[in-house]
Amino acid sequence: QTGSANTNPSDSADDEYITNVSIGTPAQVLPLDFDTGSSDLWVFSSETPKSSASGHVTYSPSKSSTAKKLSGASWSITYGDHSSSSGDVYTDKVTVGGFSVSSQAVESATKVSTQFVQDTVISGLLGLGFDVGNTVKPRAQKTWFSNAANSLAQPLFTADLKHQQTGSYNFGFIDTTLAKGPIGYTPADGSEGYWGFTATGYSVGGAKLNRNSITGIADTGTTLLLLDDDVVNAYYNNVESAQYDDSQQGVVFDCSEDLPSFSFGVGGTTITIPGSLINLTPVSDGSSTCFGGLQSSADIGINIFGDVALKAALVVFDLGNERLGWAQK
Numbered sequence: 593q594t595g596s597a598n599t600n601p602s603d604s605a606d607d608e609y610i611t612n613v614s615i616g617t618p619a620q621v622l623p624l625d626f627d628t629g630s631s632d633l634w635v636f637s638s639e640t641p642k643s644s645a646s647g648h649v650t651y652s653p654s655k656s657s658t659a660k661k662l663s664g665a666s667w668s669i670t671y672g673d674h675s676s677s678s679g680d681v682y683t684d685k686v687t688v689g690g691f692s693v694s695s696q697a698v699e700s701a702t703k704v705s706t707q708f709v710q711d712t713v714i715s716g717l718l719g720l721g722f723d724v725g726n727t728v729k730p731r732a733q734k735t736w737f738s739n740a741a742n743s744l745a746q747p748l749f750t751a752d753l754k755h756q757q758t759g760s761y762n763f764g765f766i767d768t769t770l771a772k773g774p775i776g777y778t779p780a781d782g783s784e785g786y787w788g789f790t791a792t793g794y795s796v797g798g799a800k801l802n803r804n805s806i807t808g809i810a811d812t813g814t815t816l817l818l819l820d821d822d823v824v825n826a827y828y829n830n831v832e833s834a835q836y837d838d839s840q841q842g843v844v845f846d847c848s849e850d851l852p853s854f855s856f857g858v859g860g861t862t863i864t865i866p867g868s869l870i871n872l873t874p875v876s877d878g879s880s881t882c883f884g885g886l887q888s889s890a891d892i893g894i895n896i897f898g899d900v901a902l903k904a905a906l907v908v909f910d911l912g913n914e915r916l917g918w919a920q921k
């Protein structure tokens with residue numbers, strides 16, 4: 593068995609990607625942000641304060657004949673941008689891309705932070721990280737993919753995110769026609785809940801890869817490519833007008849600049865992010881100053897290959913073999 597779901601950028605900056613998920617009986621369809629950097633499936637619901645839920649599609653367990661309260665269970669999560677949410681837990685049927693898990697933990701939000709209140713295009717997140725990262729207490733719950741894995745043709749999924757176009761999350765199979773180059777595989781470290789891996793080197797503007805390895809995570813829930821300062825500086829030293837903008841909290845440059853590409857080695861292959869994907873978006877509507885898609889990870893303590901990097905590749909999240917595959921698109 594397999595599943596295949598389309599995913600769409602939420603706005604002109606590809607800030608996040610929206611995938612529709614069916615929950616309950618009859619199906620309640622909610623737009624969720626699939627996040628390989630976390631392991632909770634949580635939703636805006638009938639239990640979310642009305643003022644916070646305004647403008648959001650919500651899940652009502654009372655309207656689902658297959659919903660069951662997970663008695664005594666609660667959850668609470670904080671993300672890298674300091675957004676947060678918390679609540680209680682139901683189990684219900686959850687279908688993604690035509691594949692159903694009959695008893696999935698659906699975490700219902702009784703509290704959501706401002707960022708989520710304002711982000712009305714999504715009704716929650718579907719975590720695709722490792723189960724060890726799930727926040728439900730007293731007993732951690734499995735992710736949708738973890739519950740699905742044993743019934744899928746293969747215990748893996750792929751992410752094919754695109755710039756301003758419809759992409760896909762495929763479950764249980766690899767559609768190699770989505771890639772231009774071979775798939776390079778490298779071990780994945782799931783001990784922290786993330787999909788951790790090591791890139792063997794990097795280069796700017798098509799130069800030969802160096803041998804400076806970069807250890808980080810493949811995170812569909814993070815917009816940017818966040819790397820060490822020495823890498824960020826090596827890149828922006830090639831961009832005439834690049835400068836750090838305090839108010840924007842990042843490197844900005846003239847939107848007219850022809851940005852160099854950024855490449856990294858992984859699993860014996862090379863992934864090249866075209867400069868156009870690193871010219872993310874004007875700092876404000878109509879501005880001729882643009883914000884960089886590559887920014888520093890210095891304050892975070894972990895390197896994050898977010899959507900800016902993932903958009904250049906077909907990425908295979910292979911749970912069965914605890915490995916990550918990357919192929920140039």
Ligand SMILES: Cc1c(C=O)c(-c2nnc3c4c(C[n+]5cc6c(C)n(C)c(C)c6c(Cl)n5)n(C)c(C)c4cnn23)c(C)n1C
Pocket residue numbers: 607608625629671672673674675711813814815816892896
């Ligand atoms: C350590 C870390 C991150 C780790 O993940 C991270 C980050 N980066 N994108 C996102 C997130 C997103 C994606 N996301 C990013 C957005 C940006 C940059 N902007 C301007 C808007 C309007 C966004 C929306 Cl609606 N959505 N979402 C939905 C959530 C819950 C995120 C949590 N953190 N996050 C940041 C900024 N930092 C410092």
